[in-house]
Amino acid sequence: MAHLLGADGIALTIGTRTLLADVSLGLDDGDRVGVVGPNGAGKSTLLRILAATALPDAGRVTRVGGSTLGMLDQRDELAADATVLDVVHGDAPTHLWASDARVREIQQGLLGDLAWEAPVARLSGGQRRRVALAALLVRDPDVLLLDEPTNHLDVEGVAWLADHLRTRYGRPGATGALVVVTHDRWFLDEVCSRMWEVRGDGTGAVDGYEGGYAAYILARAERGRQAAAAAEKRDNLLRKELAWLRRGAPARTSKPKFRLDAAAALIADEPPPRDSMELTRTATRRLGKDVLDLESVSVQVPRPDAPDAKVLFDDVTWRLGPGDRYGVVGVNGAGKTTLLALLAGRREPDAGRVKRGRTIHVRELSQDVAELDELGRLTAVEVIEQEQGRVVVDGKELTAAQLTERLGFTRERAYTPVRDLSGGERRRLQLMRLLVAEPNVLLLDEPTNDLDTDTLAAVEDLLDGWPGTLVVVSHDRYLLERVADRQVALLGDGTVRDLPGGVEEYLRLRAEARSGGAPVASAGSAGPAARDAGGDAEGAVSQRDIRAAKKEVSRIERRLAKIAEKEAELHEKIAQQATDYQAVARLDTELRELADERDELESAWLEAAEVAG
Incomplete structure (x- = not known):
């Protein structure tokens, strides 16, 4: 394979921080490299140096x-006029690019x-991103450098881009090389054959790994x-050396000097610690039987370029129960953010x-961190203190300073004004601010924006065991499949559609819609009984039905386990407060509510288990 690009001994220090030190890298034909590392480690800087x-x-x-060589930067610098x-095509004659099948496929x-004559100044952030990406791919450079190419792309766009890059640079005998910085783990696994990790720990090192993201994590x-x-x-060696020093008589022999040197060498060999980041599970308020229900909801929004309004939701009924965990996907402009606004109460x-x-306490994570702008003069510690001065975690009371430290902020960064924090740091702070308020319903709108892969893993670990009701809007398939029990789609037809087959089913439905196949419209409600638009033979149980039933069984079993724990706690409280009639009556009411919920869940479990087999 032909060698295309090489970096030999590159080093870069900004202020007192070493980003890169004696880094040597190479790119050959067919290389598809993914770049990962903590926020602020120098991933984008490395790409700019290579470019x-x-x-x-x-x-x-x-x-x-x-x-x-071509590079897609995080910011799309497009001429306003x-x-x-x-x-995309500049002054190139139409017949040249219109006759090229590869160019037509990119378009x-x-x-x-998008209309060709549309001015880029009027495009949304996602549309501008797609235009900049198309302009780069049409040029077909030998070395392609992409910095967060999936930002602002929906699930469908990410899937198309992954397939295009894998085909272009990964087919046998392919020429050219690709380097991509992204936090999208599914994309990394689909596209990349090698990984570079920019450590960001002060050593300036970049480690290489063979294989995609999964192989990198294992390695x-x-x-x-x-x-x-x-x-x-x-x-162990250090303990032995120190024990010998304590036993010896330093003034009588020359050996202690040797021993001191040996101990000093062992201490000096201590490697620098990696940045640690731990999302702490805070308390969650009690969540009753009723959570959020959309009942025959309709929403329209005006179109800027048409006299009639656009229908986002048409007579939609969707019910969210305690412990439900939904992932939401959909085409841009279909109403995903509006759906969260309805659930949050920001829109009627x-x-x-x-x-x-009556018992719900909703908190919402918005797509961007602009809500922190008004707190720009405060430090991270002060922002958390505003929400909750002290938080009990695992039976221990932690201060705001201790919480920010667990969130991966060094002491210096914890006391840095919010306006001077990086995008990833602001996103982490935004998430912790949300959690310390002890919500029992979480609405997350593109929560993976600006987060590195290690932080994303910590977020997923936290959400895995979070007991409340969760709704996540995201194009990150890895996140959706990890934290959501069920997925629904907004297909732009005014409905909320259940997806028993997950993201793959959504992509299939979109492909059918584009090719003029089976219609994607469905009933206005999404629930366990929702079925695929194509339908199965009456009475038949499809593999999608079985998968959906198994997920439902798992969800119900988790909730039943939580109910059992809660019932045990209530029985213990009744025993402790047996002489307090009012307290016993209140606790007994809670027990009855749990018993009713348990009966309903057990009936639902039997129905789902029958389908799951």
């Missing part, structure tokens, strides 16, 4: 003569809903195990109603 738009303090980057056609995949875990074993061996429907349980 020669930034210069290192030392070392050099070389590229094979005659080869071409340009049209879509200007950006269909990324720009199918990193093994390196961690080996490092732990080496650390344990070093600690044009028709129908949103019924709210």
Whole structure:
């Protein structure tokens, strides 16, 4: 394979922080490299150095003569007075690009809903991103550098891009190489054959791994195990040296100097710690039987370029119960953010109603961190203190400073004004601010924005065991499949549709809609009984039905386990407060509510188990 690009001994220090130190990397034909690392580690900086738009303090980057390079930056710098056609094709004659099947495939995949004459100044952030990406892919450079290419793309767009890049750079005998910085773990596994990890721990190192994201995680875990074993061996040796020093008489022999040197060498060999990040599970308020119900809800929004309104929801009924965990996918503009606004109470429907349980306490994570702008002068610690001065975690009371430390903020960053924090740090702070308020209903709108892969893993670990009701809008398939029990889609037809087959079913429905196949419309409600638009033979049980039933069985079993724990707690409280008639009566009412819920769940479990087999 031909060598395309090389970095030899590059180093870069910004202020007192070493981002890169003596880093040597190479790209050959067919390489598909994913770049990961903590926020602020220097991933984007590394890409700019490889693209020669930034210069290192030392070392050099070389590229094979005659080869071409293209880079997609995180910010799309498009001329305000340009049209879509200007950006994508410039002055190229129409017959040249219109006759190229590869170019037509890119246009269909990324720009199918855009008019060529549309000015880019009037496009949304997602549309501008797709235009910039299409312009780069049409050029077909030998070395393609992409910085967060999936930002603002929906699930469908991410799937198309992954397939295109894998085909272009991964087919046998392919020429050219790809380097991509992204937090989308599914995308990394689908596209990449190698990984670079920018450590961001002050060493300036970049570690290489063979395989995609899953292989990288396994290899990193093994390196961690080996490092732990080496650390344990070093600690044992250090204890022996210190014990000898305590027993000896330093003034009578020359050996203590040797022993002191040996102990000092062991201490100096201590590797720098990786940045730690732990999301703490705070308390959750009690959630009653009724949570949130959309009942015959309809919503319309005005169209800027048409006299008639656009229907987002048409007579939709959707019920959320205690412990329900939904993932929401859909085309851009179908109403995903509006759906969260309805559930959060920020918007009222044009028709129908949103019924709210008496015990619900809803908190919402918005797509961006603009809500922190008004707190820009405060530090991270002060922001948490505003929400909750002290929080009880695992039976221990923690201060706001201790919480921010667990969230991965160093002491310096914890007392840095919010306006000076990085995007990833602001996102982490936004999430912790949400959780310390002790909500029992969480609405998350694109929660993976600006988070690195380690932080995402911590978020997922937290949400895995979170006992409340959860609704997540995201294009991150990895996140959706990890934390959501069920998934629904907004297909732009005014409905909320159940997806027993998950994201794969959504992509199939969208492909059918584009090809003029079976209609994607469904009943206005989404629930366990919702079925695929194509339908199965009457009375037949499809594999999708079985998968959905198994998920329902798992959800019900988790909720039944929680009910059993709660009942045990209530019985214990009744025994402790046996002489307090009012307290016993209140506790007995809660027991009866739990018993009613348990009866309903057990009936639902029997029905689902019969389908699951």
